[in-house]
Amino acid sequence: MRYRGIVIGSLVVVLLLVCSFAVLAQEKFGLKDIPEIKNKKPINMIVETGAAWDKVIEYIKQFETATGVKVNIERVASPVVYSKENVELMAGTGYYDVVYVETSWTCEWSDYLWDLEELAAQYDPKGVEGFREDIHNISPVLLRCGQAYGKQMVLPFYTYHMGMFIREDVYNDPTEQAAFKAKYGYDLKPPTTYKELYDQAEFFTRKKGDLLKGKTLDHDLYGVAMMAGAYQINDEITSWIWGMGGDYATVVKNPDGTIKEFVITKKDKDILKQALTQYKALLKFAPAGCLTANFDFACAQQGEGFAIIQPHQFASLFTWTADLLKQKVPDGRLGIYPTVGGQPYTGAWSLGVAKATKNPEAAYWLVRYIASYDCQKVLMKEGGQFSARMDLLLDPEFHSPEVEYPLGIVCSYLVDIWQKQAPYVDNYWYFNTRAGGKVYEMQMNVLHKPMAEEVTIDECVEELVAKTIELTSKFDTVPIREE
Amino acid sequence: MQTEALSEVQVESTVARKPAIWETLTSEKYFKWTLLIPLLIVLAIFMVYPLLYCAYYSFHQWGMRGEAIYIGAQNYRQLLNDKAFLEALYRTLKVLVICVSCELLIGLGLALLWSREFPGENIVRGLALLPLLVAPLILSLLWNFMFEFDFGAVNLVLQALGLNKVYWWSPERALYTICFITIWQWFPFSTFVLVAGLRSLPRDVFEAAKVDGASPWYTFRRLTLPMLSPLIMIIVVLRTMWLIRLFDPLYGTTRGGVQTELLDWIVYRTAFVYFDIGYGSTMAIFSLVLTIAVCAVMFKILMRALEGAR
Structure with a gap:
């Protein structure tokens, strides 16, 4: 009897440890995983007007607090995004450090954007593998749309797949x-x-x-x-x-x-x-x-x-x-x-890092942060857009009986x-x-x-x-x- | 002695002293340049340089990538054979004629009514100014909704009156709908310019005409209209310049579709959507030359009208 108690107690402890490891293993990349950013130069980015970004901007402030890097955000209507960014990219001004990209522009701008894996190799403690591990949760279709000649130039954050x-x-x-x-x-x-x-x-x-x-x-x-x-x-x-x-x-x-x-x-x-x-x-x-x-x-x-x-x-x-x-x-x-x-028709609004940026380190981490599970969840729950991440679209929270129609069925359709x-x-x-x-x-x-x-x-x-x-x-x- | 010597030195120094910069700048000889130079610098940076830049690229093929390639007058030759451009030009001239005529007629009619005193005149005039105070883009978005076939306020009113719905954005009507939006926004401009003109006309001439038994139509034709002609010409010149560059009503409505593409839209599309800077510059230069030519003719007529009015 005395040993039975010890055995059961041990089993419970083992089970708890296994669960904890499982949770840790499944834990997604988030703000806490961003290492200290040495380059503190402020970064600029352009985003669309609209409710989705109203919510995400609040979370970008958390990025600023955690990293100490100021993010200046310029908001414009979506039809103007291309012309504004194109001029700065072509001229190599580096005015926009983080570039807002519609996926059909990826190849066109590939000469002016960083290959994100290069930046991962340079700044990510987990290296390219850590980067790949996180982005494998993103839709394969949208990831491919964000590639130019085999290189991952941008990370999608919300989709307009038809x-x-x-x-x-x-x-x-x-x-x-x-x-x-x-x-x-x-x-x-x-x-x-x-x-x-x-x-x-x-x-x-x-x-x-x-x-x-x-x-x-x-x-x-x-x-x-x-x-x-x-x-x-x-x-x-x-x-x-x-x-x-x-x-x-x-x-x-x-x-x-x-x-x-x-x-x-x-x-x-x-x-x-x-x-x-x-x-x-x-x-x-x-x-x-x-x-x-x-x-x-x-x-x-x-x-x-x-x-x-x-x-x-x-x-x-x-x-x-x-x-x-x-x-x-x-x-x-x-x-x-x-x-x-x-x-x-498929595609997504995505983010990349301008080659002419004055702070590639912070720009890279901001792109990763916005494409992260936590930030995407905000975009989806509070901003009303559909994430490019499949792990999020399959989250049981979006498939409960109360929200299955209309939210859940779109998530299932997209995946x-x-x-x-x-x-x-x-x-x-x-x-x-x-x-x-x-x-x-x-x-x-x-x-x-x-x-x-x-x-x-x-x-x-x-x-x-x-x-x-x-x-x-x-x-x-x-x-x-x-x- | 010492005092005298000093005063001589002082006199010499006064004679030999160079004027201070400020004194030179404000002197009668240079003051006009002092005032003009800042303006000329601003004009050179923001007007002349872009113009020369535009003229330079109109002879090149350049898409903002790599070196611009000199191609001579090829862009201009292409322009003269570009069906879309010529159609846009034709439509622009059509819009120009329709809008200027309607705005002048409505403006003149209302000016004649509003130049007299009547109860609530300030309220009426204030309300009439409102379209001019709204941003043209916002206005075009609003009219786009109002003219919508199924949900639009205009068709709902027509239906309430027992009339059929009208498809305002059909290819046959869309250009006229654009004209309507433009006229609606801009008629107060001509109205108020003409009201000001009518109020400043000398009363004695009209009183004399009345005493001589001139009919109202004769007075209007022989006195009012000739005296207003300089103002009318100013309205025509200004509106011509603005209408050749008409853009906003398209942005919020058809986006150049349903056969409404105008000159400025095609320039915008070519230069800032395709980023075909060379060809876009050619179109812009053409548009500028057209505006200058039309306005030069108008200006000449205006000068003649002014002479006549004197």
Whole structure:
């Protein structure tokens, strides 16, 4: 009996020790892990305006207190970020020590940014391994988007990976299901092909006075809400062409993995033409305002109960749209699915360290800190953005019954789609060219034109090809040609 | 003796003493330069240098990376064959004509009404100034929401009146919607300039015309309008300069889409979005030359009008 007590006591102690080690082993990188920073020169960074950063800025102050390095933050609207930073980077002023990067600019700015692993080797007591150990929790898709020619130039902190939002309550309604099957001959389910998407957009486009779920509509209803304005249409078209196995240009690699050339193949052009044709056809089931619409308009249409499907929307906007829908249509419920073809537009806002920085040490640790689990949790819980970290998205806190809808299902969607899309990202043209930022901006304008009847689809493809070649030739060293 | 000698020395020193710098700067000969030089320095740094810089790069191909490559007049040749640029130029001229005419007509009409005394005139005038006080970008964002097809206040009012909704941002209407926003913001400018002009006109001439039995229309045509013509020309010159550079109403609404891309937007897109500094500089130089040419013509007309008014 006496020994039994000792044995049980010992077992408890061993168990506690094992648990403690397990906890320690799982402990994430955080503020306490930042070693003493010798260089105390203040650092500058630019961040977007918006609620997300309002919260993170408070945590950056903790970084300042812990390290003794002052962080000067300049806040600007997101469309201005690129032009402001680009000038300083190109001129090598080092004005911005920490650089705010949209992932399609990574290659373009790679000559002006530090390879983060080089900085890790220099400043991290755990070296490159410590850095890799922490970042392996970040989405593989987004990490790859933040690489340039195999080097990790930036760390993503929140994602705008796209998805398809549908009115799940309508899709699950027996009346609608029966009516759809009777008309189209197959079951009503989230579309996975263009034909299904077209059929469903057509099916749900109704006039005021028609029925939806057996109730009379007091407003017109649109099958789809889209963003055909000259601002985000290219993100939608990108999802479309990636889903069809195309791209704006095909990346041709040498046997050693380096890039040989970019070719705008006949297949790329055909797919683009087809995507534009299908997109335009779908517009007749969308609200008239779509021609000047951005994300806020499209989400508002669905949130107000005016549209059933958003074929391509930034997943980070799901919770906002769902909350709006709950207010306007109390029994309404949204679902999020992969876009048609299963390869939605991807990317993230990320942070890197400028080569011309006067304090690479502090800039590196600030980037690591903002990408850390703790800081990302703040960004997600208090700032309402979706983290790039999978370990955070899978945190049980975001999957409790109270928050599973709408928050948890987006987290699950993102982790799932990242795993499925990871094999393709390496070949996406945006993330292999130094002209990505310029071409991206050009596409907004050119891809919008056929939707506004300014040019035909053939003329649009012709202009897009010509301008892609022109800009890539000017801003990239990799040769580009048209097949 | 000592006193006399000293005074001689003093006199000599007074004669030989060089004037202090301050005295030179404030002397009649140099004072105008003292006042002008700081301004000229500022102008040289912030106007002449960027202009020369812009002119230099308009003959080069440069994307802010590496050395600029001299390409002669290739950018200018490209400009003259650039369909998008020529369309933007055409649209800008269209906007210019529409906005200047409407602002002048509305401004003149309201000025004639408001130049008289009426109860609550200060409140009305104060309210009419409001559009000018709001930042153009904020205003364009507000109008963007107000003209929205499904949720916009304008269409909701139309529906409440039993009318059909209008798609204000359709490719056919969008440019006119942009014109409307611009006119709405800027009509108070012409109104108040003309109100000030009307109030400063000599009363005796009008009284004489009245005594002679001139009709109001005749008085307006033969007296008011000619006397106001210098002010009208000033409004036209200033608004022309500002309208060639119209940008903000596009930023908050169409972002150059739905066939609304104007000259300044295409310059911005080329120079600060693509960072094609060479070609963007060419466009900017063209825009500047156009503004100078149009304003020079207007200025000549203004001078003639002033002569006529005297």
